[in-house]
Amino acid sequence: MTTKLDHLAIAVPDLDAALAFYRDALGLELQRIEQVEREGVRIAFLPLGDGPATSWIELVQPTRDDTGIVRWMAKHGPGMHHVCLAVADIEATLARLAAHGCELINPQPVTREDGTRYAFVHPRSAFGVLVELYEKPG
């Protein structure tokens, strides 16, 4: 597998208002909305492309005031929060980044319930962009 764009995450204060643009006006499909209690967010998933090559726009709305995304929006306003790249081997990618002196928010990958492993690279090392890395199971 080569590295591909998995998703762009956009921080929004109001999911319905954001869907009025991304779904209704722009015409993207809304595949599903997930409530992630642990992270205090609701996420709308809008696919771009088909099959294994599908990338996603994720609209992320905080549902609690104590979340990182609320603090981020207080500073930046709504907008593009992070870019996520799916890689074949997340540990090799993190080792490569560390060898290049990059600042890693998660030096070790974190595993989600669905088996996806992820880690964030600090925007200081990525020219102002928060970069998330995914390694999908299987």
Ligand code: ZN
């Ligand atoms: Zn993400």
